[in-house]
Amino acid sequence: MSDVARLAGVSIKTVSRVVNAEPGVHADTAKRVLAAIDRLGFRRNLGALNLRRGSSTGTIGLVLEDVGNPFYSGLTRAVEEVARGFGRQVLTGSSDEDPDRERELALEFCARRVDGLIVVPAGLRHGYLMPEITSGMPVVFVDRPPGDVLADTVLVDNIEGAAAAVAHLAAHGHRRIAFLGDAPDIFTAAERLRGFREGCAKAGIPYDAELVAMGPHTGPSVRATLDRVLAGRSAATAVLTGNNRITVHVLRAVAGGTGRPALVGFDDFELADLLDPPVSVVSLQPGTLGRAAAELLFARLNGDTSPPRRLMLPVHLVPRGSGEVEPS
Known part of the structure; x- marks a missing residue:
């Protein structure tokens, strides 16, 4: 941001006001700032901005068995569609049926302060998520139940x-x-x-x-x-x-x-x-499975504090x- 301010000949505060579309900036000044942003390829750090404001980071995490499997591709697409309706983006990773990899991905997403987490479990130990769950992060397990925590779960028959x-x-x-x-x-x-x-x-x-x-x-x-x-x-x-x-x-x-x-x-x-x-x-119907998990996650994000649910979806x-x- 300092480089943009230097190129445009304005203060960092002015650049911040332009970037955040705040009022009170002269049109010619805003034009210079925007031209400098384009020239330098500046991008806002939305995650840092939202964290400073104490609000959503705009993302949820999705841990799958294998994103290359068409079944999980369908599930992912459904989660993305629901998330888009709530103004969120989806971060996705594959565990390859490795419990250690699942844990690594889930904790990486948590470190990035995702707003919620959907997990296809690879193992039976999920106590590592208890600090996140206790702090209020919603976690939904899908396709398979968690092994040692009580949390929202969506399964099929x-x-x-x-x-x-x-x-x-x-x-x-x-x-x-x-x-x-x-x-x-x-x-x-x-x-x-x-x-x-x-x-x-x-x-x-x-x-x-x-x-x-x-x-x-x-x-x-x-x-x-x-x-x-x-x-x-x-x-x-x-x-x-x-x-x-x-x-x-x-x-x-x-x-x-x-x-x-x-x-x-x-x-x-x-x-x-x-x-x-x-x-x-x-x-x-992996889309139905993914949609149910995502809708349950966003219900929690929107204030649902009812006891953990276990949904069983039919097959045909x-x-x-x-x-x-x-x-x-």
Whole structure:
């Protein structure tokens, strides 16, 4: 700011008044100041300005598992849309399922004095956020619950979604259904496995641990699993996948083969409806999830002091044909 004042031939106070659109500055003086700002590329430090005024920093933090995953991209976009309506910007980072990285990102956002925080938990220990929560910063956990703090949480009904997928496959004659899930220590993966087991029990299908493979998965590991569960006289005739990335790995593994097993995947994904046959999915609507979390966060910022809430959002099966392939 001192450089702008020197170039424009005015005091720092005058530059401050122009930058903050305060009255009482002569038009010619303001014009000189603005020209100096343009020439020097000066930008206001809005964070510092707001902190001096004791007001909002104009930002919220969002910690995700992987911003590159289309599921979390949809969630992020919904959070951004809600935040924009309240005049806030969103700072985003990926934890890569690393609890230490999650903690590092969350505390970094807190150090930047974000107005609130939305977290997709990577671990089970969130006591590190208690000083922030106690001081009044709202924190909302989304997609998975926190491990050791009581805070607002927005989840989806993973158990019902997996059970509905099994029921759909069983209705088309499948009795040997394989389940490929994510790492079992991830909350959503464990819940979907539980839903798979409950769905098998309701459909009268014996649960066979040999047809279950929990991750983390890669393309080669999925291919090896399919080679195993789709072979032999007791082979699976259908596959339920635990998330969109596993579904894509399955599709790549069976591409070019003589046939594709019946398939239902958790999470929708781009072009799923254009494949042959189109892929049936359990749809979670990440936009709905992100919107609910953001609206809860801003309710807190606007003065809601009710006890912490736990919202459970429904999922729904989208049958498109891949889950309706009859067993041979």
